[in-house]
Amino acid sequence: MLKITLSLLSTFLLSNSLHAEPEAFDIYDWMDALRGEWVLSPAEKQLGTESYKHKALVGILGTSKPGMVFKSIGNNSTVQEDLLPNTDKQMVTMYHCKDIECNMLKATHYCTKQNQPEFIANLKVSTPTRIVFDCDMDTEICQSDEDHVHTIIHEITENGEHLKSSYLSWADKKPKKISSIYHFDRKKTP
Numbered sequence: 001m002l003k004i005t006l007s008l009l010s011t012f013l014l015s016n017s018l019h020a021e022p023e024a025f026d027i028y029d030w031m032d033a034l035r036g037e038w039v040l041s042p043a044e045k046q047l048g049t050e051s052y053k054h055k056a057l058v059g060i061l062g063t064s065k066p067g068m069v070f071k072s073i074g075n076n077s078t079v080q081e082d083l084l085p086n087t088d089k090q091m092v093t094m095y096h097c098k099d100i101e102c103n104m105l106k107a108t109h110y111c112t113k114q115n116q117p118e119f120i121a122n123l124k125v126s127t128p129t130r131i132v133f134d135c136d137m138d139t140e141i142c143q144s145d146e147d148h149v150h151t152i153i154h155e156i157t158e159n160g161e162h163l164k165s166s167y168l169s170w171a172d173k174k175p176k177k178i179s180s181i182y183h184f185d186r187k188k189t190p
Contacts, residue, residue: 024097024105027121030128031079031095031105032072034154038163038184040067049181056088068165068184083165083182088112093152095133107133109149109167117141117148129156135170147171149180161186 042062046052052061060067069082079095091111098104105121118141119133126132133152135142142150150170156163167180 021123022126023102024121024123025102027105027123027126027131028079028095028097028102030126030131031070031154032076033160034070034081034156034163035072035079036070037066037187038068038070039064039187041162041183041185045185046183049183050178051180051182054089057084060084060087064187066187067182068163105133106136107152109152111149113147113149115141115146115148117150119152130154131156143173145172147176150175 040046040052040057040061040063043052046061051057057067059065066085067083069085071080071082072078073080074096077096081093081095083089083091083093089112091109093107093109095105095107098106107119107121109117109119111117118136118139120136122132122134131154135148135150137143141148148170149167151166151168153166153168154163155166163184163186165182165184169176169179
């Protein structure tokens with residue numbers, strides 16, 4: 001009976017540790033793993049979105065021009081995301097630990113809507129392949145009626161070679177029907 005109890009206990013502990021909530025620094029590492037250039041996937045891979053049809057993106061869709069660039073800055077203290085660089089829709093998001101212990105991962109999105117919503121990594125739902133940032137409800141813009149990005153989701157598939165990035169917007173304190181969603185492929189180095 002003792003062997004069965006110990007076996008069940010070890011199985012329970014192992015399964016709980018496999019599904020444990022990540023820490024903020026884990027999510028920072030997952031964001032840092034996106035480092036490099038990503039190209040906008042061709043039109044046929046832009047599933048569930050019309051965002052790629054924007055006139056500013058016509059020149060880079062399905063080309064080798066970067067559609068998203070992640071890089072580490074500030075002695076590896078911040079991950080900078082440059083979305084749609086060198087286009088009229090260029091936006092930057094900065095991901096960083098709130099403090100030296102990295103108890104909270106924060107982000108600030110510098111948007112073409114001319115506002116800067118702030119986000120907190122959602123530890124409860126984020127995984128190595130689906131990273132979620134929710135609007136920081138302690139900030140004015142996240143509680144306002146102003147049109148703003150309210151959730152950022154990065155989904156990584158195809159062994160880290162495909163990225164779906166969603167920027168879900170809110171206005172009048174509720175989700176908008178149309179948001180910006182883009183599909184990218186990791187740029188191949190020659």
